[in-house]
Amino acid sequence: MQLVNKARKDFPILKMEIYGKPLVYLDNGATTQKPQCVIDRVCNYYKSENSNIHRGEYYLCEIAGMAYEAAREKIKNYINAKNAYEVIFTSGTTASINLLAHSLGKSIRENDEIIISHMEHHSNIIPWQVLCREKNATLKILEIQEDEEATLEALNELISLRTRLISITCVSNALGTVLPFKKIIDVAHKNNIPVILDAAQAIQHMPMDVQDLDCDFMVFSGHKMYAGTGIGVLYGKAQHLEDLPPYQTGGGMIEQVSFSETKYAKLPYKFEAGTQNIAAAISLGEAVDYLTDIGLENIHEYEKELIQYASEQLNTISGMEQYSENTERAGAISFNIKDIHAYDIAMILDKLGIALRVGTHCAEPLMHHLGIKGTIRASFGLYNTKEDIDHLIKGLKKAISMLQ
Numbered sequence: 366m367q368l369v370n371k372a373r374k375d376f377p378i379l380k381m382e383i384y385g386k387p388l389v390y391l392d393n394g395a396t397t398q399k400p401q402c403v404i405d406r407v408c409n410y411y412k413s414e415n416s417n418i419h420r421g422e423y424y425l426c427e428i429a430g431m432a433y434e435a436a437r438e439k440i441k442n443y444i445n446a447k448n449a450y451e452v453i454f455t456s457g458t459t460a461s462i463n464l465l466a467h468s469l470g471k472s473i474r475e476n477d478e479i480i481i482s483h484m485e486h487h488s489n490i491i492p493w494q495v496l497c498r499e500k501n502a503t504l505k506i507l508e509i510q511e512d513e514e515a516t517l518e519a520l521n522e523l524i525s526l527r528t529r530l531i532s533i534t535c536v537s538n539a540l541g542t543v544l545p546f547k548k549i550i551d552v553a554h555k556n557n558i559p560v561i562l563d564a565a566q567a568i569q570h571m572p573m574d575v576q577d578l579d580c581d582f583m584v585f586s587g588h589k590m591y592a593g594t595g596i597g598v599l600y601g602k603a604q605h606l607e608d609l610p611p612y613q614t615g616g617g618m619i620e621q622v623s624f625s626e627t628k629y630a631k632l633p634y635k636f637e638a639g640t641q642n643i644a645a646a647i648s649l650g651e652a653v654d655y656l657t658d659i660g661l662e663n664i665h666e667y668e669k670e671l672i673q674y675a676s677e678q679l680n681t682i683s684g685m686e687q688y689s690e691n692t693e694r695a696g697a698i699s700f701n702i703k704d705i706h707a708y709d710i711a712m713i714l715d716k717l718g719i720a721l722r723v724g725t726h727c728a729e730p731l732m733h734h735l736g737i738k739g740t741i742r743a744s745f746g747l748y749n750t751k752e753d754i755d756h757l758i759k760g761l762k763k764a765i766s767m768l769q
């Protein structure tokens with residue numbers, strides 16, 4: 366509770382009123398709000414450091430470049446990477462996965478196989494779908510079951526001698542389901558298959574130690590972990606990144622260029638072509654400091670309590686159907702109310718100052734699998750409270766009484 370009381374003061378937007386009602390922000394899965402320290406860091410960068418990094422010999426360049434590299438070092442520590450050069454800045458999770466689909470994709474051959482799960486965000490489906498079409502390769506879908514062992518058995522059955530890659534989310538953005546990603550990595554590695562973790566919905570909710578997990582790659586977005594938009598990370602084991610061809614080419618990613626040949630820069634710059642989102646990268650470093658100060662274990666424990674409370678309270682509503690109720694959930698709860706359209710509920714909740722998401726959550730195949738058009742999703746951040754959940758429940762009851 367101490368954690369949240371302090372945290373709420375750090376986020377200026379939480380003081381806002383919407384239609385005369387206090388804002389109850391429950392759309393953290395889409396993007397989190399930003400603490401004052403992150404906002405200040407971006408402002409200060411533009412006020413007193415702005416310059417293009419790694420390109421000049423003057424003072425501003427020097428300090429901006431140092432701040433950018435310091436942010437990389439902070440992220441390295443946050444995910445416990447072995448080396449800072451294994452942390453590549455991208456514009457977000459989508460960009461990181463597209464980079465991998467392009468660069469890893471060069472080695473994919475006809476009849477090769479790539480495995481993803483049925484709970485993926487479109488960002489971790491379409492790049493692989495496109496690649497498989499181009500290469501005449503096969504995209505195989507792992508069905509995540511309530512029983513972990515059953516999931517792993519299904520994975521063992523899917524894996525063949527042609528499986529080249531597994532790309533899997535850690536937490537379903539649509540349902541909050543925590544996948545057994547560590548065990549999936551263990552199975553994959555027993556079969557010499559590299560694994561990409563989509564940590565977009567995990568990195569802000571639980572400690573993610575890449576050395577302990579032994580993942581080959583991990584991707585995530587800054588804006589979902591209290592930093593600005595337009596920045597994200599691709600982590601890769603050094604050897605993998607060394608072996609991969611670059612994605613985009615141009616300024617900043619070269620060591621030497623002539624009209625006949627180019628020698629690429631060493632890591633991480635080989636993958637950072639063109640002018641980067643310097644302010645956002647530095648703000649991500651600030652957000653990482655903020656999260657580290659609070660402690661990911663503390664955040665994880667606190668948010669687990671919130672989910673448990675929300676789940677119990679939602680079940681007091683008649684006609685409630687929660688998804689993934691029997692599995693571990695992180696960050697989000699998804700549900701429907703019998704015979705009421707989710708959009709109608711969201712419209713009424715909005716008027717009560719409650720911001721949450723309805724629809725397919727960029728996970729249409731998952732919705733097809735569940736045989737539903739979409740869900741109502743309440744997703745939590747470290748500043749949400751049980752009072753926020755009480756507001757939600759009260760709002761839902763009001764909406765139901767108006768719509769029934």
Ligand SMILES: Cc1ncc(COP(=O)(O)O)c(C=O)c1O
Nearest residue numbers: 457458459486488538565566586
């Ligand atoms: C699991 C997951 N993967 C990928 C993405 C895409 O992230 P971005 O839009 O920041 O690139 C999201 C965004 O919601 C997500 O939840």
